[in-house]
Amino acid sequence: xxxxxxxxxxxxxxxxxxxxxxxxxxxxxxxxxxxxxxxxxxxxxxxxxxxxxxxxxxxxxxxxxxxxxxxxxxxxxxxxxxxxxxxxxxxxxxxxxxxxxxxxxxxxxxxxxxxxxxxxxxxxxxxxxxxxxxxxxxxxxxxxxxxxxxxxxxxxxxxxxxxxxxxxxxxxxxxxxxxxxxxxxxxxxxxxxxxxxxxxxxxxxxxxxxxxxxxxxxxxxxxxxxxxxxxxxxxxxxxxxxxxxxxxxxxxxxxxxxxxxxxxxxxxxxxxxxxxxxxxxxxxxxxxxxxxxxxxxxxxxxxxxxxxxxxxxxxxxxxxxxxxxxxxxxxxxxxxxxxxxxxxxxxxxxxxxxxxxxxxxxxxxxxxxxxxxxxxxxxxxxxxxxxxxxxxxxxxxxxxxxxxxxxxxxxxxxxxxxxxxxxxxxxxxxxxxxxxxxxxxxxxxxxxxxxxxxxxxxxxxxxxxxxxxxxxxxxxxxxxxxxxxxxxxxxxxxxxxxxxxxxxxxxxxxx
Amino acid sequence: xxxxxxxxxxxxxxxxxxxxxxxxxxxxxxxxxxxxxxxxxxxx
Numbered sequence: 396x397x398x399x400x401x402x403x404x405x406x407x408x409x410x411x412x413x414x415x416x417x418x419x420x421x422x423x424x425x426x427x428x429x430x431x432x433x434x435x436x437x438x439x440x441x442x443x444x445x446x447x448x449x450x451x452x453x454x455x456x457x458x459x460x461x462x463x464x465x466x467x468x469x470x471x472x473x474x475x476x477x478x479x480x481x482x483x484x485x486x487x488x489x490x491x492x493x494x495x496x497x498x499x500x501x502x503x504x505x506x507x508x509x510x511x512x513x514x515x516x517x518x519x520x521x522x523x524x525x526x527x528x529x530x531x532x533x534x535x536x537x538x539x540x541x542x543x544x545x546x547x548x549x550x551x552x553x554x555x556x557x558x559x560x561x562x563x564x565x566x567x568x569x570x571x572x573x574x575x576x577x578x579x580x581x582x583x584x585x586x587x588x589x590x591x592x593x594x595x596x597x598x599x600x601x602x603x604x605x606x607x608x609x610x611x612x613x614x615x616x617x618x619x620x621x622x623x624x625x626x627x628x629x630x631x632x633x634x635x636x637x638x639x640x641x642x643x644x645x646x647x648x649x650x651x652x653x654x655x656x657x658x659x660x661x662x663x664x665x666x667x668x669x670x671x672x673x674x675x676x677x678x679x680x681x682x683x684x685x686x687x688x689x690x691x692x693x694x695x696x697x698x699x700x701x702x703x704x705x706x707x708x709x710x711x712x713x714x715x716x717x718x719x720x721x722x723x724x725x726x727x728x729x730x731x732x733x734x735x736x737x738x739x740x741x742x743x744x745x746x747x748x749x750x751x752x753x754x755x756x757x758x759x760x761x762x763x764x765x766x767x768x769x770x771x772x773x774x775x776x777x778x779x780x781x782x783x784x785x786x787x788x789x790x791x792x793x794x795x796x797x798x799x800x801x802x803x804x805x806x807x808x809x810x811x812x813x814x815x816x817x818x819x820x821x822x823x824x825x826x827x828x829x830x831x832x833x834x835x836x837x838x839x840x841x842x843x844x845x846x847x848x849x850x851x852x853x854x855x856x857x858x859x860x861x862x863x864x865x866x867x868x869x870x871x872x873x874x875x876x877x878x879x880x881x882x883x884x885x886x887x888x889x890x891x892x893x894x895x896x897x898x899x900x901x902x903x904x905x906x
Numbered sequence: 907x908x909x910x911x912x913x914x915x916x917x918x919x920x921x922x923x924x925x926x927x928x929x930x931x932x933x934x935x936x937x938x939x940x941x942x943x944x945x946x947x948x949x950x
Contacts, residue, residue: 737925737926737928739923739928774949779920779949782922785923786922825950851922853948855921855946861927
């Protein structure tokens with residue numbers, strides 16, 4: 396049977412400087428419990444400019460302008476070092492400024508919930524019009540904007556305010572009088588996920604010459620939930636995003652699993668394609684405003700800028716085998732099961748060595764491990780360490796324990812088989828999938844033959860179980876042979892012969 | 907003597923390091939130690 400391939404990938408960031416203070420939970424909770432805090436007073440002095448966000452190396456890697464290898468050559472911390480030739484647009488997508496994104500939130504709204512202030516629209520609509528991925532129909536739907544007094548009235552009536560450069564420039568109204576799941580705050584977060592997912596999807600399509608009408612199915616894998624009081628989390632962001640990008644032949648569904656969801660979605664998409672159910676499946680996710688400035692207190696304490704100032708989004712096209720692009724080996728999947736246990740060794744065995752054993756491979760046979768690619772500039776000052784590095788150390792330790800590598804190779808393992816983390820701490824965004832775009836190059840024209848994508852999720856945050864979760868899958872360089880449907884692969888023939896031999900041996904033993 | 911003997915133990919585990927449940931299992935090996943709180947946190 397033919398395995399699915401990673402056909403193309405789109406990645407976007409959105410600089411959301413005002414949303415840090417008004418929508419990031421670290422800041423909104425502080426406003427509630429300690430409104431006069433020194434931290435809140437310090438936040439405005441620790442915000443980066445759009446140019447600084449563009450020039451930041453991990454952000455340039457995220458949109459494909461720099462490789463993970465080039466990032467690995469740079470001294471850490473990366474914050475404060477400007478990258479030469481940095482650009483808003485990259486091979487995979489873009490870093491959008493807040494003013495354009497506020498327009499996109501308006502475009503994501505199909506229930507007349509978003510109000511934009513007339514002067515804001517007058518000031519920024521021309522720039523928005525020049526964006527090559529924004530359609531005329533979308534521009535027309537922005538309208539002329541509304542009076543500031545009307546927006547102030549709507550905010551007073553439980554609307555969620557939208558700010559730009561400290562000015563009130565819009566609002567998201569509540570979508571129901573009493574339903575808490577349709578209140579203005581939830582609608583704002585959901586419209587942000589939808590809008591950033593749409594932006595990633597648009598880049599995926601435009602940059603890879605894909606006919607959007609060829610998309611059969613969309614799996615959305617962020618961490619928000621849309622629904623009303625009778626079905627909280629009923630969905631469906633996937634179809635809403637598909638509609639917004641003109642994927643008229645697609646339906647879809649939302650897949651949830653905290654930060655592990657994108658890897659679950661990748662495995663599901665690849666399985667659907669391999670089974671022949673669909674030919675082209677897009678996995679997509681938008682970003683989370685709640686996580687903006689999540690570790691801001693530590694960053695401010697250490698005299699750093701608040702670098703959790705971007706939303707992340709991605710879209711990846713999984714398609715039928717084309718004989719070229721990296722193959723998703725869904726036969727070789729690792730998973731943390733209910734019975735796995737929680738010791739670090741058990742977790743690494745379930746996620747790393749389970750798929751390797753299925754494939755008959757050693758730990759060192761995987762050229763690149765893409766774990767949670769959290770940016771250490773963000774996590775180290777907050778005391779959470781260097782997450783990818785910690786993962787590589789544990790994988791290497793298991794390699795030594797299995798006798799597959801020497802103890803003396805421990806130090807080099809991360810450099811050789813790993814990468815520095817470049818993704819913002821947006822939960823599901825860093826989890827394994829940031830490498831998929833680079834994997835296409837590395838595994839077609841580059842020297843990587845095998846990679847493993849690993850996603851982990853903190854299920855216990857939902858208070859339904861104490862468990863966490865994780866899944867992984869192996870990607871391989873495409874051997875270039877596309878099997879005709881109905882024929883039997885060499886592996887299947889080998890398996891059938893092996894089974895026949897075993898049966899024969901059993902007979903002999905019985906006699 | 908084990909440092910945990912006759913102690914009440916508060917455990918804060920890390921999902922990407924050592925989770926609370928794993929630490930709890932270790933503490934349980936000391937009969938006189940009592941786990942009064944155990945949680946796993948996600949720092950990312």
